[in-house]
Amino acid sequence: MTARTTPSEVLLRASDVTKHYPLRADGFSRHRRVLRAVDGVSLEVRGGETLGIVGESGCGKSTLGRCLVRLTELTGGRVEFDGQDISTLSTRRLRPVRPGMQLVFQDPQASLNPRRRAGDIVAEPLLVHRYGDAAAVRRRVAELFDVVGLAAAHLDRYPHEFSGGQRQRIGIARALATNPKLIVADEPVSALDVSIQAQVLNLFADLQEEFALTYVFIAHDLGVVRHVSDRIAVMYLGEIVELDETEALYKEPAHPYTQALLSAVPDIDDGADAPRRERIVLTGEVPNPVDKPTGCPFRTRCPYARELCATERPRLTPTASGRHTACHFPLID
Numbered sequence: 001m002t003a004r005t006t007p008s009e010v011l012l013r014a015s016d017v018t019k020h021y022p023l024r025a026d027g028f029s030r031h032r033r034v035l036r037a038v039d040g041v042s043l044e045v046r047g048g049e050t051l052g053i054v055g056e057s058g059c060g061k062s063t064l065g066r067c068l069v070r071l072t073e074l075t076g077g078r079v080e081f082d083g084q085d086i087s088t089l090s091t092r093r094l095r096p097v098r099p100g101m102q103l104v105f106q107d108p109q110a111s112l113n114p115r116r117r118a119g120d121i122v123a124e125p126l127l128v129h130r131y132g133d134a135a136a137v138r139r140r141v142a143e144l145f146d147v148v149g150l151a152a153a154h155l156d157r158y159p160h161e162f163s164g165g166q167r168q169r170i171g172i173a174r175a176l177a178t179n180p181k182l183i184v185a186d187e188p189v190s191a192l193d194v195s196i197q198a199q200v201l202n203l204f205a206d207l208q209e210e211f212a213l214t215y216v217f218i219a220h221d222l223g224v225v226r227h228v229s230d231r232i233a234v235m236y237l238g239e240i241v242e243l244d245e246t247e248a249l250y251k252e253p254a255h256p257y258t259q260a261l262l263s264a265v266p267d268i269d270d271g272a273d274a275p276r277r278e279r280i281v282l283t284g285e286v287p288n289p290v291d292k293p294t295g296c297p298f299r300t301r302c303p304y305a306r307e308l309c310a311t312e313r314p315r316l317t318p319t320a321s322g323r324h325t326a327c328h329f330p331l332i333d
């Protein structure tokens, strides 16, 4: 077992992370255009906590997740994991760091090699990191199957012989194989039936407790994120527009975009007596990340936009009451 981070320590720190994809110049312009998938994100994740990242499809949350574990090279900025700057490490120097941070993918069907047996899929990272001889690896794989609620008798089955929920358990077992501190889970339940989602979310919670894991949990579903996250970061057009403790953010969003997202979520968890949120229907399309609006990225759809919003980009800063939002006119001070 590697030493665990105590809950107050920062395990992961992203500073002004950008991921831009240059596009080919079109026939009308000689300028190369740039898709700004992640555009200046800074955040911290403390050991043992779950940070949820939410936003609509295409907001850059999956790209950010891959940047955080350096599965994607950064265009700019810096990522520190466990006190070490991993953004500039060579492939060779990154290798010993890799076991400590793992990714769980959205679609278990697509992320598991259909031609390999489930046991071999889980064993792969153990072999890469030279865990031990064949017998030791087999024992460890059987142990991991047990930990995620799969029968060790099914080690030799192929992915298609498992249900969707079981396939996601294989993906989780594989991520756990190297005894990581951090797991970035990218929409890990969105491809599953609602009835199975709860089981897999409970498994994530149990594993976090048992192994003191730290999660970055990426989802578009605010309901899902609320149940698993200590804090939540809301993304829009490659930027974090609000980042706060889960309950505070759900009760009183400080950013107009968070308010609109929440207004579309049924508030069944707040009890029958809780005041109902007024539904806010955003007008206009999400702008193309190649042609981001000047100033605030949300200004073209924001019902509260004023002149300043078009000229100055708001930064994620604390309000007087200690909330963190990127808005010139936050909904709460």
Ligand code: SF4
Residues within 6 Å of the ligand: 255, 256, 257, 296, 297, 298, 299, 300, 302, 303, 304, 305, 306, 309, 314, 326, 327, 328, 329, 330
């Ligand atoms: Fe709306 Fe302006 Fe705040 Fe952006 S900065 S969210 S446009 S009020």
